[in-house]
Each structure stands twice: as C-alpha cells, then as structure tokens.
Amino acid sequence: QVQLVESGGGLVQAGGSLRLSCAASGRTFSINTMGWFRQAPGKEREFVSAISYSGRSTDYEDSVKGRFTISRDNAKNTVYLHMNSLKPEDTAVYYCAASKTHWALQIEYDYWGQGTQVTVSS
Numbered sequence: 001q002v003q004l005v006e007s008g009g010g011l012v013q014a015g016g017s018l019r020l021s022c023a024a025s026g027r028t029f030s031i032n033t034m035g036w037f038r039q040a041p042g043k044e045r046e047f048v049s050a051i052s053y054s055g056r057s058t059d060y061e062d063s064v065k066g067r068f069t070i071s072r073d074n075a076k077n078t079v080y081l082h083m084n085s086l087k088p089e090d091t092a093v094y095y096c097a098a099s100k101t102h103w104a105l106q107i108e109y110d111y112w113g114q115g116t117q118v119t120v121s122s
Contacts, residue, residue, distance in 0.1 A: 002026045002111040004096045009116030012086055016120070020081040022096030022113055033099040033107050034072060034079040038092035039115075045095065049081060052103035059105075063089075086120045094118050 008020040024031060035050035049070040050059045058070055069082040079096060094116055097109035 004113035006116040024077040040092040
C-alpha cells in the first residue's frame with residue numbers, strides 16, 4: 001500500500017509561480033514512475049507531467065512545456081512540480097500519482113493523492 005499527499009497549492013496571480021510537493025509513504029519501494037495530473041472544474045482529469053524513477057526521463061503536456069518542471073528526490077520519497085508563468089487556465093486540482101510500472105510513453109497509475117487546489121487569478 002502507498003499513500004500520496006500533495007501540498008503547495010494556493011492562490012497566485014497570472015505570471016506567478018508555485019511549487020507543488022507530493023510525499024509518498026508506505027510501500028514506497030514499489031514505486032517507479034511518478035506523475036502529476038490536474039482536473040479543472042467540469043472537466044476530465046488530464047495528464048500534466050511524468051518522471052522516471054531515476055529522474056532522467058520526463059514528459060510534459062504541451063501546454064505546460066517550458067513553464068513546468070517535474071523533479072523527484074527518492075531519498076525523501078517526494079516528487080515536485082515547479083510551476084512558472086502560471087496562467088488562469090492552469091487553475092485546477094492537481095493530483096500526484098505513482099505507478100509500479102517502469103518508464104513508458106503510456107502508463108497506468110496505481111496510486112493517487114487526494115489533490116491540492118491551484119487557483120490562478122487574472
């Protein structure tokens with residue numbers, strides 16, 4: 001069993017920055033790929049970013065490329081999402097996810113956090 005807890009969300013003006021954190025606990029040795037998803041009001045959950053266990057491979061949704069950076073610290077069992085140049089359309093609940101699967105272009109996630117709200121005002 002793995003538990004994921006997100007933190008770092010909040011209210012920020014357009015153009016601002018936030019850093020989200022996701023701390024994993026439990027059977028963390030089972031985790032390989034980790035990722036971030038988001039869900040805006042009235043919309044489906046969508047992929048934002050993913051990172052391999054080593055951190056050497058990353059992937060980003062097109063709309064966040066060049067603005068968001070995913071990273072991880074395996075010694076702390078934590079994954080981060082650094083968000084810069086935030087836009088109102090980034091407003092969503094952001095969810096951390098973890099997968100037992102090794103790095104791949106398409107991956108299913110086994111564990112999910114409960115989310116942290118990010119609101120970007122204009």
